[in-house]
Amino acid sequence: MVESFVRHRGTVVTLLRRDVDTDQIIPKQFLKGVERTGFGPALFYDWRYRPDGSLDPAFELNSPKARGATILVTGPNFGCGSSREHAVWALAQYGFRAIIAPSFADIFASNCYRNGVLPVRLPASEVDDLVHGTEAGRREIEVDLERQVITNDHGFEARFSADPYGRELLLRGLDEISRTLLEEPSIAAYERRHG
Amino acid sequence: MIEYTGDAIRALSMEERMTVCNMSIEAGARAGMIAPDDLTFAYLQGRPRAPTGPAWTSAVARWRALRTDPEARFDAQVSLDASSIGPQVTWGTTPGMVADITARVPDPAQLGTDTERRAAQRALEYMGLEPGMPLAGIPIDRVFLGSCTNARIEDLRAAASIVRGRHVAPRVRAMVVPGSQRVKAQAEQEGLDQVFREAGFEWRNAGCSMCLGMNDDVLGAGERCAATSNRNFEGRQGRGGRTHLMSPMMAAAAAIEGHLVDVREW
Numbered sequence: 001m002v003e004s005f006v007r008h009r010g011t012v013v014t015l016l017r018r019d020v021d022t023d024q025i026i027p028k029q030f031l032k033g034v035e036r037t038g039f040g041p042a043l044f045y046d047w048r049y050r051p052d053g054s055l056d057p058a059f060e061l062n063s064p065k066a067r068g069a070t071i072l073v074t075g076p077n078f079g080c081g082s083s084r085e086h087a088v089w090a091l092a093q094y095g096f097r098a099i100i101a102p103s104f105a106d107i108f109a110s111n112c113y114r115n116g117v118l119p120v121r122l123p124a125s126e127v128d129d130l131v132h133g134t135e136a137g138r139r140e141i142e143v144d145l146e147r148q149v150i151t152n153d154h155g156f157e158a159r160f161s162a163d164p165y166g167r168e169l170l171l172r173g174l175d176e177i178s179r180t181l182l183e184e185p186s187i188a189a190y191e192r193r194h195g
Numbered sequence: 196m197i198e199y200t201g202d203a204i205r206a207l208s209m210e211e212r213m214t215v216c217n218m219s220i221e222a223g224a225r226a227g228m229i230a231p232d233d234l235t236f237a238y239l240q241g242r243p244r245a246p247t248g249p250a251w252t253s254a255v256a257r258w259r260a261l262r263t264d265p266e267a268r269f270d271a272q273v274s275l276d277a278s279s280i281g282p283q284v285t286w287g288t289t290p291g292m293v294a295d296i297t298a299r300v301p302d303p304a305q306l307g308t309d310t311e312r313r314a315a316q317r318a319l320e321y322m323g324l325e326p327g328m329p330l331a332g333i334p335i336d337r338v339f340l341g342s343c344t345n346a347r348i349e350d351l352r353a354a355a356s357i358v359r360g361r362h363v364a365p366r367v368r369a370m371v372v373p374g375s376q377r378v379k380a381q382a383e384q385e386g387l388d389q390v391f392r393e394a395g396f397e398w399r400n401a402g403c404s405m406c407l408g409m410n411d412d413v414l415g416a417g418e419r420c421a422a423t424s425n426r427n428f429e430g431r432q433g434r435g436g437r438t439h440l441m442s443p444m445m446a447a448a449a450a451i452e453g454h455l456v457d458v459r460e461w
Binding site (some may be wrong): 016017018019021023024027028029031032046051075076077080081082083103105106107 | 220221223224225289291310311313314317407408409416426428429430431434
């Protein structure tokens, strides 16, 4: 089971880069574990930490304003490159619940839906509005997956369209196995017919 | 999903088609495909786990139907004139930051949007390149001829044809990592391992090696590598490592010259 996502209110951090690839999101040296835990501290490792291991204050997520952010607003083609699912685990374990970008790499987006993270695709102009709002201190937004709309308390409103299957998984807190098991009666009936 | 069609695609061998399809992921697709044809069936026939006898005949009949319907509609269609495309070399930190070997490093200031300018600026800083530098001539420290994308038997044959009787440039460390154990065995049977060894390449076991750098095969910070793998992201081949993606023949020629070079001029 994964944490369901119906409606989420949280603060935004912006990472204004395009083509952020999964090697940046979670570098390969962290992929050797056999558990699905402990990836949060390694998120954006080479950007977040300097070679001596100290935090790089210039990196967006290390800004004091980014503390506690649960919504990442970023550039086009987010999640490109290697299809490692660990990338989503790292984002989720760091605390992100939603990622908003003009576009996503397709495999990454479907990994998000299956791991409790909502990828929201918005037109670049609306992403820009969110970025400007954040820069002006309006950091808190609400992402409503049920109504497929993003709002803030200052009149911002952007509609989005989630993948229907992915949306169902998130709304109900299902992973693909638990979703498939809901079809157990039909599966059993099929097996009886074709036994 | 990207489907590739056209004369140039039909003229490719199966292994070349696999490389094209494999790189679709780098374009953001989930998969790339090319409709099966006689070349495909010839490639499959007699392979391990391929059907045989009557099962083969009916399988081929079924596969022949696996074509896109003529009335199919695509979200977008892109036409490229293959004859106008020279050997491609990446100058940046995504596979899309790429140019003809005859071109120069682009000037970020000339790009269309703010995001692109920032991305290119950042990439050039990481790669240690200046706008306007000719790509041919950029000196390299390492050569990685490997990966599942670009180290099949045809790739190794093509690269061997370039390095035969020549030697890797001084100060360049070059390695060949076959794409699979099967490829390695085949290459050794054909004596390609000897060709590479005599030219000063390391002949390694099949595996991911420097494509991903999960073992000790990594670039040091600032080291520059001509690589036949599929990804050149920041840190992909080691933190601070600088990767230029190119074809096996181009990487082989770069190993000999010690810098990026247009293999067509050989």
